[in-house]
Amino acid sequence: MQLVAQSWLVLQLTGSAFYLGLVSFLGQLPIILFTLVGGVFADRSDRRRLLMLSQVVQMAVAVVLTVLVLLDRIAVWHFLVLVFIAGTGQAFGGPAYQALLPGLVEKEDVPNAIALNSIQFNLARVIGPVLAGGALAVLGAAACFGLNAVSFLAVIFALSVIRCRFVPSVSGERSIWTEIRQGLEYAKSKAVLWQLTLLGFVITFCGAPLQTLLPVFAQDVFGMGATGYSSLVAVSGAGSIAGALFYAGWSHRSGQGRFMLKMQLIMAVLLAGFAWSRILPLSIALLFLGGAGMISLFAVITSLVQMATEEGMRGRIMSIFMLSFRGGMPLGDLFAGFVASHFGPATALLIPAGVLFVTASAILLLRAGVSRL
Numbered sequence: 278m279q280l281v282a283q284s285w286l287v288l289q290l291t292g293s294a295f296y297l298g299l300v301s302f303l304g305q306l307p308i309i310l311f312t313l314v315g316g317v318f319a320d321r322s323d324r325r326r327l328l329m330l331s332q333v334v335q336m337a338v339a340v341v342l343t344v345l346v347l348l349d350r351i352a353v354w355h356f357l358v359l360v361f362i363a364g365t366g367q368a369f370g371g372p373a374y375q376a377l378l379p380g381l382v383e384k385e386d387v388p389n390a391i392a393l394n395s396i397q398f399n400l401a402r403v404i405g406p407v408l409a410g411g412a413l414a415v416l417g418a419a420a421c422f423g424l425n426a427v428s429f430l431a432v433i434f435a436l437s438v439i440r441c442r443f444v445p446s447v448s449g450e451r452s453i454w455t456e457i458r459q460g461l462e463y464a465k466s467k468a469v470l471w472q473l474t475l476l477g478f479v480i481t482f483c484g485a486p487l488q489t490l491l492p493v494f495a496q497d498v499f500g501m502g503a504t505g506y507s508s509l510v511a512v513s514g515a516g517s518i519a520g521a522l523f524y525a526g527w528s529h530r531s532g533q534g535r536f537m538l539k540m541q542l543i544m545a546v547l548l549a550g551f552a553w554s555r556i557l558p559l560s561i562a563l564l565f566l567g568g569a570g571m572i573s574l575f576a577v578i579t580s581l582v583q584m585a586t587e588e589g590m591r592g593r594i595m596s597i598f599m600l601s602f603r604g605g606m607p608l609g610d611l612f613a614g615f616v617a618s619h620f621g622p623a624t625a626l627l628i629p630a631g632v633l634f635v636t637a638s639a640i641l642l643l644r645a646g647v648s649r650l
Contacts (some may be wrong), residue, residue: 279339281409282421283356286346290353300356307364308371308603315369316376316596317456320589324373324380329436331370336429338363339422346419375595379583380441388528388580395521395576400514460593469646470594473582474601476647479636480541480578481605483629484571486613487548487564488513493622499557512561516568523569524576534647537577538637544570545634552626581647 287300318327338359345351382390412420451459464470491513495506527536547570551563579598586594609629617625641648 278405278409278412278421279342279425281405282413282418283342283360285413286351286418287353287356290351296353300353300360302607303357304360304364305603305607307361307368309600311365311368312371312596312600312603313457313460313593314453316372316460316593316599317453318369319372319376319592319596320456321592324377324592325436325439325441327373328370328377329433331366331373332429332432332436334366335363335370336426336433338366339426339429343419343422343426346417346422371599372592372596375579375583375599376591377441379588379591381439384584385529387583388533388576389525391580391583392521392525392528392576395524395572396518400518456593460590460597463590464594464597467585470582470585472640472645472647473578473585474598476537476541476636476640477578477582477598477602478605479632480571480574481602482609482612483548483605483633484544484574485606485609486625486629487551487567487571489610490613490617490622490625491564493617494551494560497622498555499560509561509564512564513568516565517572519565520569520572521576524573528577528580533577533581534649535641537574537581538641538648540570540573540577541633541637544574545630545637548626548630548633552623552630 283300284297287296290296341359342351342355345355378390378394379387409421412424464474488510491509492506495501495509499505501509530536544567547563547567551560551567554560554563582594582598583591613625613629616628
């Protein structure tokens with residue numbers, strides 16, 4: 278809800294797509310800069326309290342935005358500063374969040390916990406913009422920011438009552454850089470972890486353009502307006518929820534690595550099919566299946582990383598994985614935007630589809646470490 282109101286207000290204040298991109302970039306920049314540091318703190322400290330602090334920082338940003346809008350004092354520079362602060366909170370909270378999850382359930386239930394997390398994330402992605410549209414139209418942008426601020430109270434309360442089994446094993450006597458290097462060396466020493474981290478980058482680099490270019494397909498290929506585009510987003514989100522439910526039922530079976538690689542092959546075919554299709558019902562079906570395939574890939578690769586990591590290194594390893602995983606998204610979007618502007622949106626999806634297919638095929642043929650998990 279906050280992102281919808283934020284984008285709308287920035288456009289109203291500046292009339293510039295450049296500032297929309299700048300605000301988005303500054304919101305993501307701290308995640309690139311500080312996530313590895315956040316991983317060290319997740320191994321040094323109480324992960325639950327670190328995550329609570331992250332939530333308080335983000336809630337404070339929402340409160341400040343609410344007050345500034347209500348007082349009619351909001352300016353674009355406020356957004357530039359505040360999204361960076363919120364992003365910094367996310368950079369420290371993200372590794373703690375990922376590292377906290379396995380401590381809440383038994384080891385055999387970790388894949389299902391990750392699938393549940395995927396479901397709630399995609400439900401929010403579907404429902405949030407719809408609620409934001411209504412709140413923005415009826416109550417104004419301040420309501421979106423205010424509701425977001427209030428929502429953090431529920432998160433903070435939930436964190437205050439849970440109990441996790443993690444006891445920090447890192448004393449803090451060594452420098453942050455030393456501990457980051459130790460995390461990188463640990464990941465490199467376990468070939469499977471390194472392969473999964475690289476695959477995480479490839480999957481997000483190749484999968485993110487589908488959502489990014491969806492408005493182009495809606496408008497230029499199928500002649501849809503904003504309502505049609507919103508419907509396609511909802512279809513993709515519904516597919517993601519279905520994919521998470523599917524993985525939850527599949528997660529206890531053996532051969533998760535081969536399952537992931539086969540799913541990657543299927544995703545490549547779906548991506549190529551959507552790029553070529555000019556038949557709307559077929560494209561809708563492919564988009565639904567593509568959403569299901571992508572979230573299944575996200576869930577299984579995250580589960581495999583979690584299961585391959587020892588508890589004392591979990592914060593740092595998850596921060597390395599998150600940096601690779603999330604770093605693939607903006608780079609993939611940048612590449613797809615460049616290709617789409619020069620060669621068309623279909624080509625911008627066909628190239629990532631080819632990369633997905635070749636990568637998964639090579640690992641399966643070579644019987645590399647991931648394929649044996």
